[in-house]
Amino acid sequence: MDFLTSLLGGGIKSIDPAEAYARLQNKPAPLLLDVRQPEEYREVHVDGAKLIPLGELGREAKNLPKDAEILCICASGSRSIAATRQLTGMGFNVVNVRNGMGGWLRAGLPAKRGSK
Secondary structure (H helix, E strand, C coil): CCHHHHHCCCCCCEECHHHHHHHHCCCCCCEEEECCCHHHHHHCECCCCEECCHHHHHHHHHHCCCCCEEEEECCCCHHHHHHHHHHHHCCCEEEEECCHHHHHHHCCCCCECCCC
């Protein structure tokens, strides 16, 4: 693995937005964790996503399920890589959503505008 791959998420599990959407249709569905800032979330988000900004993740991780898959998403995939690494180190079953909400929207997947 080269330096850039390592820096940008080598060694963590990642899926594309279409695969994330497919997994969210499963019963039980994984938890979709949005690690962007509240204003970004209010602008557009995946319906049902739980918002915990990356900077709050350390203290809020105790409120996440240890027995379920967690999909991490952000705007472009960078913060979600950091969140995936952090949560993986805490023993969570977590997967990064590559390309974040930008990729989600480019793929034409459903999104919601507004705070809830």
